[in-house]
Amino acid sequence: MALAKLGVVVLDCPDPRALAGFYAEVLGGTVEGEGEWVDLKVPGGVALAFQRAPGWVPPKWPAADASQQFHLDLEVEDLDTAEQGVLALGAKPLAHPDGRGFRVYADPAGHPFCLCAC
Incomplete structure (x- = not known):
């Protein structure tokens, strides 16, 4: 329980x-x-x-000396479409692991989040 x-x-x-x-x-x-x-x-x-x-000081990604501490995984149907949307809203790309089913961004305040193919 x-x-x-x-x-x-x-x-x-x-x-x-x-x-x-x-x-x-x-x-x-x-x-x-x-x-x-x-x-x-x-x-x-x-x-x-x-x-x-x-x-507020945003975390660095990836960096052992300025850890992100946590991040959000957001499930999406289409990574390319979702990426265009979040970039238009002010997100910044952090990593684009080819073929791994997710992409990493920072929101406008600098928090890391991932778009994950569902």
Whole structure:
């Protein structure tokens, strides 16, 4: 029996509303809140929350001395189409492992995430 239930995944960032808007365009859902804490209610999934972090420094990928600590894997039907979409929204490519079924990007605040073929 589980001791807890996952409530929300929280990402620190310099601009919570802007980053929530990026992920709303990628995942769908509704952005709620203003200021220091903003929620993204994702249909059929775990909510994401975005918390203002003064002095935010994005992780480096890959780098042992500035670890990413975690990343999001986002499942997509078509990697090429999804890639065009996230790049248009401001994502930056980090790695494009040929033939491995995933691609790595940084969101506008610098958090790594992967698009994964499902």
